[in-house]
Amino acid sequence: MLRRFIAWMLCAGLGATTAWAAPVQTAAAPSGGQLYTRNCSSCHGQRGDGGIGVPLALPSFQAGISDDYLRQTIRHGRPGRVMPAFPSLGADEVEAIVRHVRSWNKGPSVAYSKAPIAGNPVHGKQLFGQYCTACHGANGEGAKGTGVTFSRPRDLPIMAPALHNPGFLDAAPDAMIKATLMNGREGTPMQSYLKLGLKEKDIDDLVSYVRSFETQPLGSSATLVKTETPVIIRESPYDLNTTVERVKTAVTTNNFFYGRVQTLEYGMTPPANENPNQVIVYFCNISLLNQALAIDPRVGMFLPCRVSIFEKNGKVQVMSVNPKVLSQLFNNSELNQLCEQLEQSYTAIIEEATL
Structure with missing residues (x-):
């Protein structure tokens, strides 16, 4: 180790000649x-x-x-x-x-x-x-x-x-x-x-x-849909449980059907360790689901639809991914109209729940 350190110092700090320089290993050319x-x-x-x-x-x-x-x-x-x-x-x-x-x-x-x-x-x-x-x-x-x-x-x-x-x-x-x-x-x-x-x-x-x-x-x-923010987020004036119930109601009034509620950490940690103040509401619209998958099956990674609800220090926030990012992420212009439609639906659900 001492010899290597001395060799490095000679090359880097003391301007050693080639005769004294440590051998340089060139990186292999990429395959x-x-x-x-x-x-x-x-x-x-x-x-x-x-x-x-x-x-x-x-x-x-x-x-x-x-x-x-x-x-x-x-x-x-x-x-x-x-x-x-x-x-x-x-x-x-x-x-x-x-x-x-x-x-x-x-x-x-x-x-x-x-x-x-x-x-x-x-x-x-x-x-x-x-x-x-x-x-x-x-x-x-x-x-x-x-x-x-x-x-x-x-x-x-x-x-x-x-x-x-x-x-x-x-x-x-x-x-x-x-x-x-x-x-x-x-x-x-x-x-x-x-x-x-x-x-x-x-x-x-x-x-x-x-x-x-x-x-x-x-x-x-x-062309790809432009979005100012990748996340739709609103603060709720209600407690977490009330906000969850309002999201579930808003989902149905906006032509989606409610699926389930689970904690953010579900399946990633023992149930006793899950944080009850971080939950996800899952929902879906079969017609939109079929349209999205027919255009680009990769959107299946983001389905079913979901809204996340977090409570911290007495404040509750409701958020979801902005569907408009899908157009840019997948570089698929045929998703544009659907992404804009979903963004409007997600925003309506979140705003209705936090009104």
């Missing part, structure tokens, strides 16, 4: 496979065969994308379309994931120019309405459903992506969009537009129109 498993496989499949997300190993997908497209997609995600951004990953970790995903590529790598393509966006909009809206939506919002729903058709390996999305537009240069339109993507509904009878000039016009989405307001599929 792309491990990083992919941890961050990507649950949606894209362990072998890139897809699931909720795009099948990354699909040969036509690999042939049509660049390494930089993957980098930018990891960095920016697809706001509102389930694919999250990964700002916490270091540059070396992103590169490791890119290398792992590209290990499935059986053909040559492709790189695209970042130069803009000149076209007529007015004519491109006409062509978009004729050839693209059936899959990508009238305003490029993407296919309905974000891949998480129970009803997602499984006979197709990919759902039409949202083109009017800042993540896509940041990641895909004009040249890549043009190449996709010209070549199509075998194994998906995306056909070659040349084979559909369009000329290269028409494709340039389409690319120009898609790029014009950058200057237009975000569509609903790329």
Whole structure:
């Protein structure tokens, strides 16, 4: 230990030469496979065969994308379309994931120019309405459903992506969009537009129109509900037991059915040690439950609905998670309307109980 301390002092404090420096152990490079498993496989499949997300190993997908497209997609995600951004990953970790995903590529790598393509966006909009809206939506919002729903058709390996999305537009240069339109993507509904009878000039016009989405307001599929606070909280003028009964009543008058009351510590500590001044009221609305699960089964982690009631030093507080955080947490814009509806219901219940 003394020798190590002396060596450290020589290196750090006394400006030792290389001959005297203690050997430095460099950290092992991150494993792309491990990083992919941890961050990507649950949606894209362990072998890139897809699931909720795009099948990354699909040969036509690999042939049509660049390494930089993957980098930018990891960095920016697809706001509102389930694919999250990964700002916490270091540059070396992103590169490791890119290398792992590209290990499935059986053909040559492709790189695209970042130069803009000149076209007529007015004519491109006409062509978009004729050839693209059936899959990508009238305003490029993407296919309905974000891949998480129970009803997602499984006979197709990919759902039409949202083109009017800042993540896509940041990641895909004009040249890549043009190449996709010209070549199509075998194994998906995306056909070659040349084979559909369009000329290269028409494709340039389409690319120009898609790029014009950058200057237009975000569509609903790329927006998330904003919330000022993740928690709805009110102080009750009543004692804990009265407040609990008022919450139960407010639940039923707001079209939910009461489930049960239990302490916050139920199941986590022996019953004799549970704090009776911290309780949870559980409730549910089957119709809303089915809607939420059909949009995104992950909301099941937050169901059934619940309101927490705490008494401390004679003061009683009633609180719940603000459902609006679900839209941002799950990055699923299709939850927006439901989250806003639930936020209004939760607020009404809590305010009615504490009135």
